[in-house]
Amino acid sequence: MRPQRFKTRITELFGIDHPIVAGGLMWLADANYVAAVVNAGGMGFITAKTFPENERFAAELDKAWALTDGKPFGVNLYMSNRPEHNQDLPAQLGIALDKGVRHFETAGLPPTEFVQRIKDAGGVVFHKVATVKHALSAASKLPIDAVAVVGAECGGHPGLNMIGSIVQIPLAVRRLGIPVLVGGGIGTGSQIAAALAMGADAVLLGTRFLVATEIWSHEAIKQRVIDCDETMTATVLASMRNTFRGIDNETTRAIAELEKQGVTDFDAYRPYVMGTLQKEAYTIGDPEKGILSMGQACVFADTIEPVEAIMDRLVDEATEAARHLGAIAVPDAKVAAAE
Ligand SMILES: Cc1cc2nc3c(=O)[nH]c(=O)nc-3n(C[C@H](O)[C@H](O)[C@H](O)COP(=O)(O)O)c2cc1C
Structure with a gap:
């Protein structure tokens, strides 16, 4: 694992080394994957919907605690706009809190009653949306700690307006006072450095990790x-x-x-x-079957390798990109002399 290179409001809030967060992945974000992200210095979220039976979900959380050796990890709670799909969520939140989970990613409909329960338990929660407008609305109504805004390039739900990340990131930073995670199309460290340069507190990735060894898919x-x-x-x-x-x-x-x-x-x-x-x-292993979420960052996912190798490369590339920016910036003294 690489040493810490960037300190942001999110690395501080989550107590992680790198401002790299792996969002929930339906069917795929299990204890093995999430623990690998946590052990590589980021934060990951076990997707509650993937484990509809309570005992199975509880066992998955136990497994993650064992694999991270007690390092915190998170749980993703996705609220569908079809209420019948959300019936398990209140109990799953209870199980996660009982098992000591204190980091939550919410997505979909605004999770009003969940957020209060998480905050009452001393937890940390960010809500993920696809437009800055929705982020502002969530931040004004819910006691969330942060928001994640994903651009049109993302795998999964890019929203209806399809705003690209290059517009959305600076807009989110400008409009929102709370920490901002940004995602959608990110698969290289230079993009991470760019997002941080634009003022984001962390990046949120999904697609880039689909080729990780720890992802169980065929x-x-x-x-x-x-x-x-x-x-x-x-x-x-x-x-x-x-x-x-x-x-x-x-x-x-x-x-x-x-x-x-x-x-x-x-x-x-x-x-x-x-x-x-x-x-x-x-x-x-049939890639023609079903809607298999994947974003445009697939172009950067070029080898099957462990999460740690992917994370290390992202951190190295981000560090290099930040250095490059420093190297091409004209020194202050020269600017002052020219003025
Ligand atoms: C295969 C796959 C499954 C996903 N499932 C979920 C999910 O169950 N809940 C959720 O909140 N987000 C889900 N997402 C979205 C990711 O958490 C994340 O927001 C997104 O992948 C970031 O954009 P990127 O794909 O460009 O990296 C999924 C994404 C992928 C690629």
């Missing part, structure tokens, strides 16, 4: 991520006001065709959007 899925360049993602379901960015595959093309035909009956989409398809795809 090697054929990782190979597909490696084979994809930045043009090989697709965005679908904007017509349902629930845009996804994932691997451009048979499933996203079938969905795009339905959308092109103007089909509005959700039942027509159901066979393609079921979450269980993703789990099957990851298990058997």
